[in-house]
Amino acid sequence: MDIAGILTFLVYFLVTTGIYGLLTMGLNVQWGYAGLLNIGVAGFYAAGAYASVYLTHGVGFGGNTIGLGLPFPLALAGAMAVAALVALLLGGPSLGLDKGYLAITLLGFGELARLVAANEAWLTNGTMGFSGVYKLLGSTFRGLSYQFFFFLLVAVVVLVCYLVIYRAHRSPWGRALRAIREDEAAAMMQGKDTFRFKLEAFVLGAALMGGAGSLYAHYVGFINPSSFTSEHTFLIWIMLIVGGSGNDLGALLGTIAIWGFYVGSNFLLDLVPAHLTARLGGIRIMVITALFIFMLIKRPEGLLREKKWVSAVFKG
Amino acid sequence: MQYLVNGIVVGCIIVLGSTGFTILYALLGFPNLAYGEIMLLGAYVTLTINSLGVPVYAALLLAAPVTCVAAVGVDRLVFKRLRQANLSTLIMASFGISLFLRSLIRVVWGTGVHLFAMGPTPQFTLPIGAVITIPQVFIVAYSVLAVALLFLFRKKTRLGKATRAVADNRTLARVAGIDTERIVLWNLVIAGVLAVSGGVFLGIDSSLNPLQGWRLLLPVYAATIFGRVGSMYGALCGGLLLGLAQELSAIYLSTEYKPGIALLAIIVTIFIRFRLLRKG
Numbered sequence: 303m304d305i306a307g308i309l310t311f312l313v314y315f316l317v318t319t320g321i322y323g324l325l326t327m328g329l330n331v332q333w334g335y336a337g338l339l340n341i342g343v344a345g346f347y348a349a350g351a352y353a354s355v356y357l358t359h360g361v362g363f364g365g366n367t368i369g370l371g372l373p374f375p376l377a378l379a380g381a382m383a384v385a386a387l388v389a390l391l392l393g394g395p396s397l398g399l400d401k402g403y404l405a406i407t408l409l410g411f412g413e414l415a416r417l418v419a420a421n422e423a424w425l426t427n428g429t430m431g432f433s434g435v436y437k438l439l440g441s442t443f444r445g446l447s448y449q450f451f452f453f454l455l456v457a458v459v460v461l462v463c464y465l466v467i468y469r470a471h472r473s474p475w476g477r478a479l480r481a482i483r484e485d486e487a488a489a490m491m492q493g494k495d496t497f498r499f500k501l502e503a504f505v506l507g508a509a510l511m512g513g514a515g516s517l518y519a520h521y522v523g524f525i526n527p528s529s530f531t532s533e534h535t536f537l538i539w540i541m542l543i544v545g546g547s548g549n550d551l552g553a554l555l556g557t558i559a560i561w562g563f564y565v566g567s568n569f570l571l572d573l574v575p576a577h578l579t580a581r582l583g584g585i586r587i588m589v590i591t592a593l594f595i596f597m598l599i600k601r602p603e604g605l606l607r608e609k610k611w612v613s614a615v616f617k618g
Numbered sequence: 619m620q621y622l623v624n625g626i627v628v629g630c631i632i633v634l635g636s637t638g639f640t641i642l643y644a645l646l647g648f649p650n651l652a653y654g655e656i657m658l659l660g661a662y663v664t665l666t667i668n669s670l671g672v673p674v675y676a677a678l679l680l681a682a683p684v685t686c687v688a689a690v691g692v693d694r695l696v697f698k699r700l701r702q703a704n705l706s707t708l709i710m711a712s713f714g715i716s717l718f719l720r721s722l723i724r725v726v727w728g729t730g731v732h733l734f735a736m737g738p739t740p741q742f743t744l745p746i747g748a749v750i751t752i753p754q755v756f757i758v759a760y761s762v763l764a765v766a767l768l769f770l771f772r773k774k775t776r777l778g779k780a781t782r783a784v785a786d787n788r789t790l791a792r793v794a795g796i797d798t799e800r801i802v803l804w805n806l807v808i809a810g811v812l813a814v815s816g817g818v819f820l821g822i823d824s825s826l827n828p829l830q831g832w833r834l835l836l837p838v839y840a841a842t843i844f845g846r847v848g849s850m851y852g853a854l855c856g857g858l859l860l861g862l863a864q865e866l867s868a869i870y871l872s873t874e875y876k877p878g879i880a881l882l883a884i885i886v887t888i889f890i891r892f893r894l895l896r897k898g
Contacts, residue, residue: 339706341651341713395889403888405649405709406839410881413836421872532832536717539710584725591718598711599699 306446313449317521319561320456321514324463326541326553328510331467334547334608335476336503337483338397342408343538345415346385346508348530350515352419353377353384355432355525378459378516385512386505393504398497412535419527432525452521459517460554463510468550470506479503480548533587537564540594546604555605560590619748621865627754627823629861630761634816635838636853637768638809644785644848645805646697648708653813654835655719656692658828660685660814661821662727665734674734675756678818685817686810693806698799716832723828732826734818757819764815765854768808772850781805785848833877837864840880844887859883 325347332338357370357377372380396407470476481489482496490496519525537560545556567586571579597604639653663684667677696711703711741751772778784791784801792798820826820834837860844859845852860883864876871878 333706337706339709341709395885399888403843403884406843406884407888409651409839410836410877410884413833414878414881417875417878421875533717536713539713543710580729581725584721587721588718588725591714591721594714595696595711595718598703598707598714599696602703602707 310446310449313446313453315562315565317449317453317456318565319558320453320460321518321521322538322541322561323460323554323557324510324514324517325538326545326557327460327463327467327550328507328514329538329542330507330547330550330553331470331503331510332507333542334549334553335471335479335483336500338500338504338507339405340408340504340507341405341532341535341539342392342410342412342415343511343535344530344532345408345412346388346511347515347518347534348415348419348525348527349388350381350385350512351519351525351530352515353512354381354516354519357381358520374520377520378513381516382509382512385515386509389505389508390501393501397500397504409532412532416527416530419530430526432519456517456521459513463513464550464554467506467510471550475499475502536591536594540590542604543594543602544597544604546606546608548608549604549606552604552606552608559605563590619744619746621869622746622862623744623748623750623754625862625865626858627750627757627861628865629858630758631816631819631823632834632837632841632861633765633854633857634761634812634819635834636841636857637765637850638812638816639838640842640845640848640850640853641781641785641805642809643842645781645802646701646708647788648705648712649839649842651709651712651835652692652716652719653712653809654831654833654838655716655723656685656689656810656831657813657817657820657834658723658826658831659688659719659817660810661817661826662723662732664814664818665727665732665821665826668734674736674818674822678814681818682811682814685814686807689806689810689813690803693802716835720828720831723831727828729828732821734821736822753822757823760815760819764812765850768812769850771808777801777804836877837861837880840884840887844883856883 325343328346329340329343332340354377357372357380358374392407392411396404478489478494478499481492482494482499486496489499518529541556541560542553543556544560545554546552564586567582571582574582635653635657639650642653643649660681664674664677664681667680668674672680692715696715697708700708700711736753739751739753741749743749772782780791780796780801781804783794784796784798788798791801816834817831820830838857841856841860842853844856845854860880863883864879867876867879
């Protein structure tokens with residue numbers, strides 16, 4: 303590989319890490335802060351990606367019947383809003399319930415989202431998905447410079463989101479969430495509207511996931527239902543658990559570690575004969591899941607443990 | 619009418635899954651998301667034995683111990699170390715195992731679609747005008763027998779009573795001198811047998827591919843919470859109703875949406891249950 307190739311690859315890695323980092327941070331808000339078991343991450347990710355396509359493209363793109371043709375920043379915000387709205391609709395009825403019910407609702411949602419995307423051709427172009435999705439300033443920047451440009455864009459979005467949730471985590475709002483996570487009944491006794499707090503965390507996390515979906519769609523330029531399977535959900539989970547749930551930096555670290563392994567093993571895939579590639583892909587997932595279960599048993603707090611934190615005034 | 623017959627057959631497959639699922643859910647206190655994959659693993663082991671020239675029903679008998687060993691092995695390796703962990707950790711661990719087993723199936727058997735070698739399947743027309751095949755008759759008969767035996771086991775034997783006691787209150791059962799780990803072991807074996815049967819019947823009724831375990835989990839889970847978790851009657855009625863609903867929905871909806879029916883059932887159940895609870 304020549305220098306330009308290596309650079310392109312490196313920037314590609316950083317951009318995708320940033321997108322996965324957003325997803326992991328979103329899950330950290332839901333699970334790390336609030337203890338909400340979301341096993342439908344891919345559904346919110348997909349909602350953001352598809353919403354962004356409808357928002358930036360006009361009617362008729364890829365055969366879809368809705369389209370608004372808005373500029374990208376509005377589409378990014380819109381994708382976050384759509385994912386947040388979906389979270390509101392799903393979280394409203396299910397967040398007050400036992401964890402097992404929340405899990406199955408979101409599990410079902412993730413699958414249903416994929417089914418709708420695969421089958422409602424008038425809306426989503428079916429399993430073909432959308433290709434040639436609008437690339438932001440794609441005429442100004444080409445090739446490597448586009449990669450660099452998108453990297454900067456993702457870096458800014460990740461940084462802004464990181465600062466927002468970092469502050470949120472250290473605010474009284476974040477403190478209340480941790481109290482709910484540790485002992486909901488006790489938090490309720492303190493007069494906290496625990497349902498409302500949980501719903502807010504759920505919606506905020508989903509918004510980040512929707513944003514990641516939007517960035518993904520416009521970076522890769524191609525989305526279809528197989529980009530949003532339960533394996534993606536699981537990958538986000540393992541990034542968070544390995545990195546350290548409840549720790550925002552840990553979420554990013556876990557993303558880099560797992561995504562690095564995942565992408566790095568692609569080089570290994572290139573070395574083996576083609577008929578073995580699919581099998582090696584399966585082995586890769588097995589290694590990652592085994593690591594995940596090992597972490598759950600041996601080190602559930604992850605690489606970076608959650609910092610004990612009460613407030614800026616009272617040092618815990 | 620044809621939909622009705624198909625629905626009952628699919629319902630029986632779901633019932634075999636949901637009864638095993640609900641036993642473990644009640645006993646261990648968490649929904650095991652890997653259960654669909656355990657069903658599928660059993661079916662694939664049967665497939666391999668079947669491909670060596672053993673008839674599929676005999677292969678099922680041979681695959682049953684393998685599936686039970688897998689179910690017990692997963693429990694020993696992972697869940698036993700997490701008995702004291704909270705619900706979310708257990709659900710996530712089972713999610714991980716589900717993906718692990720699915721990948722294992724992909725690695726060993728490939729991603730393609732597989733069919734059992736069964737030879738010609740005779741079929742006949744029922745008086746109500748629907749066609750049913752001999753294997754489908756066998757599936758229904760087997761399920762009825764399995765569920766009947768399960769009911770007897772839970773009501774009449776010491777082990778069955780102890781199982782219900784542990785599911786009800788593990789600490790109290792232990793105080794009463796019940797060896798809870800032994801109970802768990804036996805129930806894993808029972809659930810393993812139910813799982814392999816359900817998985818193989820799914821393969822007989824349609825076909826096998828690595829994604830089917832995950833797809834099967836949704837109706838199995840839905841049937842379980844349709845009743846109360848741990849309730850055999852609930853799993854039985856829920857499974858049959860879901861099977862019927864899934865097949866009947868094909869009249870109006872694209873067949874791709876069958877899993878969506880399970881989701882709808884879950885949402886309706888949760889909604890009704892908790893509205894009623896709040897009032898009552």
